[in-house]
Each structure stands twice: as structure tokens, then as C-alpha cells.
Amino acid sequence: MSARADAIHALLPQTQCTRCGFQGCRPYAEAIAAGTSSINRCPPGGQTTIRQLASLLQTDEVALDPECGREGPAMVAYIDADRCIGCARCLPPCPVDAIVGAQRQMHTVLNDLCTGCELCIAPCPVDCISLIPRSELQPTSPEPTAADNLQRYEAHETRRTRREQERLALLAARKRRIDAVVP
Ligand code: SF4
Ligand code: SF4
Numbered sequence: 001m002s003a004r005a006d007a008i009h010a011l012l013p014q015t016q017c018t019r020c021g022f023q024g025c026r027p028y029a030e031a032i033a034a035g036t037s038s039i040n041r042c043p044p045g046g047q048t049t050i051r052q053l054a055s056l057l058q059t060d061e062v063a064l065d066p067e068c069g070r071e072g073p074a075m076v077a078y079i080d081a082d083r084c085i086g087c088a089r090c091l092p093p094c095p096v097d098a099i100v101g102a103q104r105q106m107h108t109v110l111n112d113l114c115t116g117c118e119l120c121i122a123p124c125p126v127d128c129i130s131l132i133p134r135s136e137l138q139p140t141s142p143e144p145t146a147a148d149n150l151q152r153y154e155a156h157e158t159r160r161t162r163r164e165q166e167r168l169a170l171l172a173a174r175k176r177r178i179d180a181v182v183p
């Protein structure tokens with residue numbers, strides 16, 4: 001990534017929510033740096049991020065693109081324990097690993113890690129995940145910083161990549177065994 005894209009990336013909230021239309025903050029930063037996307041597509045960052053990007057890139061501050069969503073209060077995911085069936089489908093999509101639970105056990109959200117990115121909601125087959133304003137949490141829980149989010153996302157991606165490599169290696173080994181016995 002270029003120094004220009006690095007500087008842009010450093011200003012983004014790192015929720016990896018994809019609302020900008022890109023598969024995460026880094027591809028969006030690269031598109032802005034390349035001049036192929038505008039600076040007003042990040043609802044979690046809102047007007048503050050747009051202003052910072054405009055200042056960095058010496059361009060005009062513009063309003064958030066409504067096609068990407070609206071700026072709003074910080075939210076956190078909430079899992080209705082009575083309805084959760086423990087299928088674990090919400091675990092892989094969470095970019096910051098803010099959900100804990102195991103197969104056939106009730107899952108729960110770690111409030112201090114959740115960015116409110118919404119990526120866990122669609123995969124839930126029983127619609128038991130909703131978003132609530134962070135300000136309504138009792139006890140209160142501080143919003144994670146962009147640096148926290150990025151660190152946890154990179155750890156998540158490293159683990160995901162390793163598991164995928166292990167899965168492919170297992171498949172390849174199985175195929176070699178089958179090829180060895182089947183003429
Ligand atoms: S936080 Fe902003 S830049 Fe990052 S993925 Fe979400 S909308 Fe895109
Ligand atoms: S728990 Fe859901 S809303 Fe919260 S960070 Fe994870 S995927 Fe996003």
C-alpha cells in the first residue's frame with residue numbers, strides 16, 4: 001500500500017463494516033488514494049472522518065453519501081439468549097471476534113469489543129441479534145478505538161488465513177491418499 005493510502009487508512013474507524021462498498025477499510029483507503037472513490041462513503045466515521053480526509057487530501061469537505069448509510073450513535077450487538085440456538089454462524093463474520101460461544105451453546109457479545117458493524121446480523125438464522133445504542137448499556141462500556149479494532153481485525157484475518165491453509169492442506173493430503181489407492 002502506498003504512503004498516501006497508509007495515511008488515509010490511518011484515519012478510518014476500522015470497523016470493517018463494508019458500508020463504503022468495499023471489503024473493509026484498507027480497500028476503501030486504496031480506492032481513495034487511487035482517485036477511484038470519494039471521501040464521503042464511511043458512515044461510522046461520519047463527518048469527522050470526511051473532514052480529516054479532506055484536510056489530508058487538500059480537498060473540499062462534502063456531506064456523507066446517503067447511499068452508504070447515515071451517521072448515528074455508537075451501537076452494539078445484542079443477542080437474545082432465549083432465542084439463540086447456538087449454531088455459531090455469527091462467529092466467523094465478526095471482524096473483531098466480539099462474539100463468544102460454542103456449538104449448541106448460547107452466544108454472547110463482548111460489549112467492549114463490538115463496533116456495531118452489523119456483519120453478524122444477516123447470518124443469524126433465527127434473527128436473534130439486534131443492535132442497541134451503546135449509551136443504553138448497563139453497566140456502561142467504552143467504545144473500542146480504531147487502533148483496537150485494527151489490531152483485533154488483523155488477528156482475526158491471520159487466524160482465518162491459517163485455518164484456510166490448513167483446510168486446503170488436509171484436502172490435498174486426502175486426495176493424495178485416494179489417488180494412491182484408486183488406480
Ligand atoms: S469503517 Fe468506514 S471505511 Fe471501514 S469498512 Fe466501514 S464504511 Fe468502509
Ligand atoms: S458482534 Fe456483530 S456488530 Fe459487533 S463487531 Fe461483531 S459482527 Fe460487528
Ligand code: SF4
Binds near residue numbers: 084085091101124126
Ligand atoms: S447466529 Fe444467531 S442463533 Fe446462531 S449462535 Fe449466533 S446468535 Fe445464536
